[in-house]
Amino acid sequence: MSRRVLVLNGPNLGRLGSREPEKYGTQDYAALVEFCHKAGREAGLEVEVRQSDHEGELVGWLHEAADEGLPVVLNPAAFTHYSIALRDAVAQRTAPLIEVHLTNVAARESFRQVDVITAVATGVIAGLGFEGYRAALLAIARL
Ligand code: DQA
Numbered sequence: 001m002s003r004r005v006l007v008l009n010g011p012n013l014g015r016l017g018s019r020e021p022e023k024y025g026t027q028d029y030a031a032l033v034e035f036c037h038k039a040g041r042e043a044g045l046e047v048e049v050r051q052s053d054h055e056g057e058l059v060g061w062l063h064e065a066a067d068e069g070l071p072v073v074l075n076p077a078a079f080t081h082y083s084i085a086l087r088d089a090v091a092q093r094t095a096p097l098i099e100v101h102l103t104n105v106a107a108r109e110s111f112r113q114v115d116v117i118t119a120v121a122t123g124v125i126a127g128l129g130f131e132g133y134r135a136a137l138l139a140i141a142r143l
Pocket of ligand 1: 011012013075076077078079080100101102103104105112
């Protein structure tokens with residue numbers, strides 16, 4: 001039986017492909033979903049990919065993961081930099097949670113260098129584009 005994993009994506013990630021393609025690439029959100037499903041299958045995981053522009057919905061999904069003991073790959077998007085609500089939800093995790101960013105946030109604007117999530121995550125991967133999601137899923141499969 002393969003292990004279930006949630007891949008959760010925050011605001012504006014549903015607009016991949018058309019959103020600032022010079023930063024986030026030309027592949028759209030559907031391509032990211034397909035990429036994660038394939039990477040999950042390769043790692044022996046059953047991956048469910050979700051996206052929301054709403055903080056409360058993401059908090060609810062993190063509660064669900066905590067209650068069900070599910071590992072999570074989380075790209076909190078802009079919430080990374082200021083959502084204490086999301087951080088407090090991540091802190092309740094009962095399984096590994098890997099924070100992922102498509103871009104290298106440490107090399108961008110100073111406001112993106114504040115990250116309120118990392119301290120309560122298992123680890124963080126940034127700057128590898130879609131490959132970061134594969135690396136996170138492989139790590140979860142081995143942890
Ligand atoms: C992001 C980086 C964030 O700073 C930004 O707000 C995003 C995407 C990334 O994947 O590189 O929306 O999390």
